[in-house]
Amino acid sequence: MTTPVRHQRGAAMQARPVGWARNPLTEFDQLLSEMSGLIESTVGAAAPAVAWTPLADVTESDDGFRIEIELPGVKSKDIDIEANGQELVVTGEIKEKERKGVLRRSTRRTGSFEYRLRLPGEVDTDKINAQMSDGVLSITVPKADVAKPRHVEIREASEGTGSDG
Known part of the structure; x- marks a missing residue:
């Protein structure tokens, strides 16, 4: 029985690292x-714009949730936050800047964005707080009093209340 011959691949394939580079x-x-750009160039500017999702961190504490969303260059007046039950929806738009000259390359996000989050547990939507600082939108969502963990104190039974038998 013969073993199959293994052919060496080109140097370009060997130089590529294993796994995700x-x-x-x-x-x-x-x-x-790139596909959106291709569709727009083929169909025209009438193609509906697809909302993109900004990067975000969500942390949970005993008191509530904190959501930090990266929105560099966005003004707070261009952001809308809605809370409905356990769902939080942040929408807005990054407007295209007017430029002089020819734009050769652009990798910055523009257009409508949407961030949706379903929170695990009951929250108090009346006390949600949001603030914008250094291009990061910070939203604090407190937990409802029913959902907050509560420490139960264990009391020592007094000697007179025990049953004698």
Whole structure:
């Protein structure tokens, strides 16, 4: 029985690192962006714009949730926050800047964005707080009093209340 002959691939294939050289989500996002540009150039500017999702961190504490969304260059007046039950929706738009000259390359996001989050547990929508600082939108969503963990104190039974038998 003979073993199959293994052919060596070109030097270009050997120089490529094993595994993902870059973040696969970034590559997928770039592919979607290029496909959108292709559709717009084929169909025209009448093609509906697809909302993109900004990067965000969500942390949970005993008191509530904190959501930090990266929105560099966005003014707070261009952002809308809606809370409905356990769902939080942040929408807005990054407007295209007017430029002089020819734009040769652009990798910055523009257009409508949308961030949706379903929070695990009951929240107090009346006490949601949001603030914008250094291009980061910070939203604090307090938990409802029913959902907050409560420490139960264990009391020692007094000697007179025990049953004698």
